[in-house]
Amino acid sequence: MVLMTYIVEYLKNVSLENQIKSKKMQLVFASNNKNKILELQSMLPDTILILSLESIRCFEDIPETAGTIEGNAIQKANYVTEKFGYNCFADDTGLEVDALNGDPGVYSARYAGEQRNADDNMNKLLAMLGSKNNRAAQFKTVMALNLNGNQHLFTGIARGLITSKKIGDQGFGYDPIFQPDGYDETFAQLSLEIKNKISHRGKATKKLIDFLKTSE
Template sequence: MKLVFASNNQNKIKEIQSLLPDTIQILSLEAIGCHEEIPETANTIEGNAILKANYVSEKYGYNCFADDTGLEVEALNGEPGVFSARYAGEQKDASDNMDKLLDNLKDKTNRKANFKTVICLNLNGEQYLFTGIINGKIITKKIGTNGFGYDPIFIADGYTKTFAELTLQEKSAISHRGLAVKQLVDFCSKL
């Protein structure tokens, strides 16, 4: 089975391909000639995943899936949420985003947070949603060099290392994206 993954984020593509069985081959947006920026204008994580999947299916005619992920921090009423990638501005700089988040949390004792990934699969005219959530906390400084995004400041419940200290395999086994992709894989393996 070939599916387009509606992302230009090479880190995400690598992470997701490593989770999929050999029977599912991912095509990148570049591989199908999609070089434009896909609009992410919804006000929810689910909405953005649906927008991206629909864009590829409608414009290019491929079965595809898209994900959207957000970090939701309890003490900040769910921020940065749907704005996680551009929390500190349109430059989408991970270090700037983490700095802003840490600054906004400096006077807060509640550090509870969760990562949420929603995958929208458009397959043969039908649409399916898969959601993965991992709970944890935001620490006070960046630790680790693996991963991407907010990984250096997030520790999952039951762990002592940040996502950025875990290997790709360790992170994928427990992460929000790993949980959502597992649901996608389980679904596709029953087809």
């Protein structure tokens, strides 16, 4: 009798959970970067449910071997859709520095080596710039969305400059050395709310969300 009661309650909970999920658009975000997931989830409406790679049992490293930021985003989204059959979106981001002819660009995450260490990447970039007067740069994010058999791309750009040293302890990646236009603080000093409104990822995500709202 106790077992039967437990089973009934369990089924009720499962049914309720499924009802909740059924009212949401489910999308896989093709990334293992927890910082990205948290940042993106804070921007998305409650009507969109992000599924992690772990939740679909995708534990392998997804290839990022394209020669462009756009290409990497497309490659990752296609990998998940083709192998696991899910609607999926993926992003890739690069920091493009004017005085370095757009470097590190598509290689931003591994600029200082395959270990993808943020401090090492920033140290190398600051060393490469040295005392150059032109410190203008831009962050560029491209999101590739595979939805119901169609692919859509969304791009966000944030212009700014590279500081002479690391400032701030928020965010991730190159945030401590990137000061967006119109602000006296680096991305690593800004609140998440402000950063979401002005950042490259925030702009690309807004375009993605606006599109998804018309597709629900």
